[in-house]
Amino acid sequence: MKRAHKIRLYPNNEQETILRKHCGVARLAYNVCLDQWNRDFELGIRHNYYSIKLWFNAIKEEQYPFVYEVSKWAAEAAIKDLATGFQNFFHGRANHPRFHARGVRDSFRIDGSVVSIEGKVLYLPKGLSIRMSERLRFEASKVYNVTISRRAGLWFASIQCEVSERKNHAEGAVGIDLGIKTLAVLSDGTVYENPHTEQKYREQIARAQRGLARKEKGSANRKKAQVKLARLYYKRDCVKKDALHKMTSGVAKRYGVVCLEDLNVSGMLKNHKLAKAVADANLYQVRQMLGYKAGEVRVIGCR
DSSP, X not given: OEEEEEEEEEOOHHHHHHHHHHHHHHHHHHHHHHHHHHHHHHTTOOOOHHHHHHXXXXXXXXXXXXXXXXXXXXXXXXXHHHHHHHHHHHTTSSOOOOOOOTTSSOEEEEXXXXXXXXXXXXXXXXXXXEEXXXXXXXXXXXXXXXXXXXXXXXXXXXXXXXXOOOOOOOOSEEEEEEOSSEEEEETXXXXXXXXXXXXXXXXXXXXXXXXXXXXXXTOHHHHHHHHHHHHHHHXXXXXXXXXXXXXXXXXXXXXXXXXXXXXXXXXXXXXXXXXXXXXXXXXXXXXXXXXXXXXXXXXXXXX
């Protein structure tokens, strides 16, 4: 069974510089290969993961020698993501891959074969040993990969592991009525309140957005304002996810079978009067969390 644990990292200044270089190389490999893929497609040349990686490896030493300063896995994982993106596009499952912008969802992935974890320390290639905020919560028999990402000026590691399947020994069944005003009402009478994070942080975010708009482009103060705004978005999302995890974990520990109403969330989002409230409630994410926490989830259709 595959599980992932996302942990905050505390790199020092030197380590953060190396992590930024990894993100830059991953972005470069993705964008350069995407451009070449598009050019060759117009000429009738069809690529896959192996052919486009072979092309990139042939030119990187001459055109991009700095890629050797970071782990080779950063570029290879980015190229693999590009190939997967094109595969999904050709099968009608996704839109055409787009170029990655600097500073937007910066991340890179490292294969688990070259990663080790000891307590609260994550060891990565190129001599990186980065302190983590907590230990890995799973007893992992294997680490598949580690994705390092940056958000709101903070660094995180998402560690995907192979763990033994945990059986839910809870008994009994419960029905859940998901809503907007209250997050969930159980058939046993238990009520989980909705934190209403969108409404709670709306004024603070709007104030931070106005402050950002007044700053001169390219200035240091504008960068500080961008980080401040990003931190507010991050804090809002953390409060929301915390409430969802507490609710779904509490239900899964008490009941083995969970019954949910088959809500048309996508249709509800099209209603401009309800869209913000529905998006804030994260009804679909509740169903996803219960899917891997509860013993059994039954979705009951509406008449």
